[in-house]
Amino acid sequence: MKKKQISDYRIASDADSIRHSFLDNLYFVQARFPEVASHNDFYLALAWTVRDRLLSNWIETASTYYRQASRSVCYLSAEYLTGPHLHNAVLSLGVEPQIRHAMAGLGLDLDDITAQEPEPGLGNGGLGRLAACYLDSLATLQIPAIGYGIRYEFGIFEQVIRHGRQVELADMWLRSGNPWEIPRPEINFEVGFGGTTKHYTDESGRYRVRWQPQRHVKGVAYDTPIPGYRVPTVNLLRLWNAQACESFNLGAFNVGDYERAVEEKIASETISKVLYPNDEPMQGKRLRLEQEYFFCACTIQDILRLLLQQNGSLDLLPEKFAIQLNDTHPAIAVVELMRLLIDVHDMAWDEAWRLVRKTVSYTNHTLLPEALETWPVELISEVLPRHLEIIYEINRRLLEKVRTRSPDDDALLARISLIDERYGRNVRMAHLATVASQHINGVANLHSRLLRDRVLRDFHTLDPERFTNITNGVTPRRFMILANPALTSLINDTIGDAWTRDLERLQELEEWADNPGFQGAWREVKLGNKQALAQTIFKTSGIEVDPATLFDCQIKRIHEYKRQHLNILHIICRYLEMKRGLHTDAPARTLLFAGKSAPGYYTAKVIIELIHTVADTVNSDPDVSDKMRIAFLPNFNVSSAEKIYPAADLSQQISTAGMEASGTGNMKFALNGALTIGTLDGANIEIRQRVGKENFFLFGLTESEVANRRAGDYRPRERYLNDQQLRSVIDALADGLFSSGDSTRFRPLIDNLLQHDHFFVLEDFSAYRACQQQVDDTWNDPTKWIRASILNTARCGWFSSDRAIKEYCERIWRVSPVPIKQNTAT
Numbered sequence: 073m074k075k076k077q078i079s080d081y082r083i084a085s086d087a088d089s090i091r092h093s094f095l096d097n098l099y100f101v102q103a104r105f106p107e108v109a110s111h112n113d114f115y116l117a118l119a120w121t122v123r124d125r126l127l128s129n130w131i132e133t134a135s136t137y138y139r140q141a142s143r144s145v146c147y148l149s150a151e152y153l154t155g156p157h158l159h160n161a162v163l164s165l166g167v168e169p170q171i172r173h174a175m176a177g178l179g180l181d182l183d184d185i186t187a188q189e190p191e192p193g194l195g196n197g198g199l200g201r202l203a204a205c206y207l208d209s210l211a212t213l214q215i216p217a218i219g220y221g222i223r224y225e226f227g228i229f230e231q232v233i234r235h236g237r238q239v240e241l242a243d244m245w246l247r248s249g250n251p252w253e254i255p256r257p258e259i260n261f262e263v264g265f266g267g268t269t270k271h272y273t274d275e276s277g278r279y280r281v282r283w284q285p286q287r288h289v290k291g292v293a294y295d296t297p298i299p300g301y302r303v304p305t306v307n308l309l310r311l312w313n314a315q316a317c318e319s320f321n322l323g324a325f326n327v328g329d330y331e332r333a334v335e336e337k338i339a340s341e342t343i344s345k346v347l348y349p350n351d352e353p354m355q356g357k358r359l360r361l362e363q364e365y366f367f368c369a370c371t372i373q374d375i376l377r378l379l380l381q382q383n384g385s386l387d388l389l390p391e392k393f394a395i396q397l398n399d400t401h402p403a404i405a406v407v408e409l410m411r412l413l414i415d416v417h418d419m420a421w422d423e424a425w426r427l428v429r430k431t432v433s434y435t436n437h438t439l440l441p442e443a444l445e446t447w448p449v450e451l452i453s454e455v456l457p458r459h460l461e462i463i464y465e466i467n468r469r470l471l472e473k474v475r476t477r478s479p480d481d482d483a484l485l486a487r488i489s490l491i492d493e494r495y496g497r498n499v500r501m502a503h504l505a506t507v508a509s510q511h512i513n514g515v516a517n518l519h520s521r522l523l524r525d526r527v528l529r530d531f532h533t534l535d536p537e538r539f540t541n542i543t544n545g546v547t548p549r550r551f552m553i554l555a556n557p558a559l560t561s562l563i564n565d566t567i568g569d570a571w572t573r574d575l576e577r578l579q580e581l582e583e584w585a586d587n588p589g590f591q592g593a594w595r596e597v598k599l600g601n602k603q604a605l606a607q608t609i610f611k612t613s614g615i616e617v618d619p620a621t622l623f624d625c626q627i628k629r630i631h632e633y634k635r636q637h638l639n640i641l642h643i644i645c646r647y648l649e650m651k652r653g654l655h656t657d658a659p660a661r662t663l664l665f666a667g668k669s670a671p672g673y674y675t676a677k678v679i680i681e682l683i684h685t686v687a688d689t690v691n692s693d694p695d696v697s698d699k700m701r702i703a704f705l706p707n708f709n710v711s712s713a714e715k716i717y718p719a720a721d722l723s724q725q726i727s728t729a730g731m732e733a734s735g736t737g738n739m740k741f742a743l744n745g746a747l748t749i750g751t752l753d754g755a756n757i758e759i760r761q762r763v764g765k766e767n768f769f770l771f772g773l774t775e776s777e778v779a780n781r782r783a784g785d786y787r788p789r790e791r792y793l794n795d796q797q798l799r800s801v802i803d804a805l806a807d808g809l810f811s812s813g814d815s816t817r818f819r820p821l822i823d824n825l826l827q828h829d830h831f832f833v834l835e836d837f838s839a840y841r842a843c844q845q846q847v848d849d850t851w852n853d854p855t856k857w858i859r860a861s862i863l864n865t866a867r868c869g870w871f872s873s874d875r876a877i878k879e880y881c882e883r884i885w886r887v888s889p890v891p892i893k894q895n896t897a898t
């Protein structure tokens with residue numbers, strides 16, 4: 073072998089060079105030698121080793137983008153739920169065999185090492201995970217893109233269960249160092265807050281406004297490389313960290329007020345300290361508004377810097393950048409962009425607005441009225457006085473336009489206004505994002521239709537061509553190749569590996585669906601995954617489950633609209649019926665739950681308690697214990713998701729129709745061969761269309777039936793009175809059968825169901841029950857089940873995030889791939 077230069081072995085991909093780099097990093101970066109190194113030292117040494125190989129591609133990518141100056145996507149998201157980086161990076165680089173070999177030579181195991189990585193929990197659930205899937209696809213499709221977000225020091229809390237209740241622990245993901253981020257202290261921006269605005273006429277007679285903030289905070293960039301799968305492209309995730317400005321404490325120090333100086337420093341750093349653990353917006357929380365503005369202000373300044381650095385003029389903004397708002401959390405960015413263009417860069421309003429409208433697009437993620445973000449005018453005027461003025465001006469022009477088209481329609485003006493005047497005065501962030509955007513999209517067909525017909529109906533009437541749908545997708549790299557290596561090998565051996573980048577090629581599996589040999593292999597893969605999950609369940613909760621049973625899974629945030637309580641009520645029903653000697657033919661099931669509740673969401677926490685208390689009773693009852701067993705896997709996150717989706721037989725997607733915008737868990741399950749029991753909601757509808765109605769267990773009210781019930785007079789108590797099974801379930805709960813005779817514990821939950829049942833749990837109960845019977849019947853015909861399982865995988869390739877990103881590129885961003893030259897060593 074020819075003698076290598078240092079820079080060669082740092083990036084070469086043969087096992088020898090990798091071992092050499094690993095030992096170097098252990099020695100020179102971690103300052104350890106193998107005999108005394110901890111698991112974390114080994115993890116970090118391997119992370120640096122892999123990172124070096126990413127960085128060489130990253131630099132090539134950055135310089136290519138700089139030279140070509142083609143249009144780039146800026147994806148703005150307050151959350152990214154990436155999951156651990158190490159294994160994904162190894163997969164992307166295609167060096168897993170060499171790394172395994174190199175580690176084995178040192179007596180180490182790659183899987184043990186990757187298990188050391190703490191997961192960056194910078195998101196709550198689906199929305200943050202979607203952003204992470206999209207970054208993966210953007211890099212894989214070689215699209216120039218930057219993800220912008222917040223570097224929370226504490227991500228989503230760690231959930232532990234004590235006495236059947238959720239307890240939240242602080243997530244200290246940065247505790248042992250984060251090898252995946254590169255601090256960029258030289259890339260920093262000042263962000264103002266509070267203060268006053270000054271209106272004046274300048275020397276040339278132009279009307280000008282100057283904002284004089286009361287305080288400033290500095291945002292510093294931390295960059296994380298995002299590798300594409302088996303391509304040299306490495307894109308950038310840039311997260312902002314809040315720090316005190318250098319000038320922060322001068323005044324205070326000078327008068328000797330050391331404490332005040334330190335307090336100001338702490339106050340500045342608080343802004344990026346913690347992720348708000350709610351799936352829904354925090355109404356009225358000043359710090360949350362400050363977080364949103366902080367991240368948008370840094371991001372917009374960075375984008376303008378990049379534009380001007382490429383010697384572009386500001387008019388080139390729409391040619392050089394497409395800015396995508398992932399929900400309304402970054403909506404204030406459009407106001408910041410207007411402010412910089414008109415106040416700082418002296419642009420005329422109309423010209424600035426034209427640039428904004430050609431650059432920005434908005435993805436809506438929810439229709440729930442309580443989840444649509446609004447901010448009190450009063451609060452915005454305190455935190456962002458200049459931005460409020462600009463919002464008013466945007467609104468004045470919007471209302472003027474509406475008034476010309478529909479004179480004398482005051483109701484329309486009140487509905488469409490950026491200011492909701494019904495309960496105090498609040499800025500509607502969805503209206504702000506919509507009026508500023510070139511394109512507005514929902515995330516599944518049904519959701520986009522409801523967006524057009526209801527939530528943003530007036531905007532749709534005004535400009536129908538701006539509205540579109542892009543159904544969500546998930547990355548097959550993390551959720552198939554990484555999470556399900558056994559299935560990946562089986563598929564590769566059967567149809568080759570082209571499906572990993574062209575997921576619709578999974579269709580080629582269809583012709584194998586009836587092949588007994590293939591069915592047997594498919595069953596073995598699932599069984600192996602279930603055995604692995606059974607071990608995890610035993611280790612984390614001490615519950616023994618049998619891998620031969622039907623694994624029935626509902627894993628997602630705990631929320632009333634997702635209806636974990638419908639599932640548990642049905643489990644109680646089953647339990648009571650089994651106690652009465654029914655369901656002797658029913659297959660044994662393992663009933664698995666996982667999910668976090670927002671810390672302040674009372675009902676969701678009661679639902680977690682209910683799951684645990686029913687589990688205690690059922691699991692310890694010898695009459696049923698070989699028929700059903702309930703487990704709650706604590707701390708649902710990307711790492712545990714990767715273990716559960718591949719092991720599931722049945723995927724529970726049972727939200728009230730019209731309430732789940734899309735769902736992506738549904739896609740991950742189906743791609744891993746689970747059958748769905750679900751309502752006609754979100755992307756379930758599209759999954760069912762693709763897999764075929766005979767391979768999907770459908771039940772429940774449709775969205776329009778839900779709407780009719782809501783408009784009419786729905787009386788849940790009548791459901792209870794008229795349905796014998798439902799009555800025995802509710803009565804058993806009310807009598808304290810699952811709370812050692814304590815009849816008060818679940819009373820509020822029961823009363824809520826009987827009196828309001830806003831989510832139609834009681835209304836859908838009997839249909840759900842009947843549908844679960846069909847699940848049993850199908851499971852009892854193993855060939856039929858396996859065939860349906862194969863067809864679920866074969867027909868869900870369309871739900872790849874690659875497909876979704878291609879649609880964004882063509883219909884919204886108008887960007888094309890920029891291939892990167894492979895940087896070779898060895």
Ligand SMILES: *Cc1c(COP(=O)(O)O)cnc(C)c1O
Nearest residue numbers: 197198628709710713735736737
């Ligand atoms: C996919 C995923 C979600 C979203 O699940 P839904 O079932 O669509 O709500 C949430 N959290 C994690 C960790 C995920 O991987």
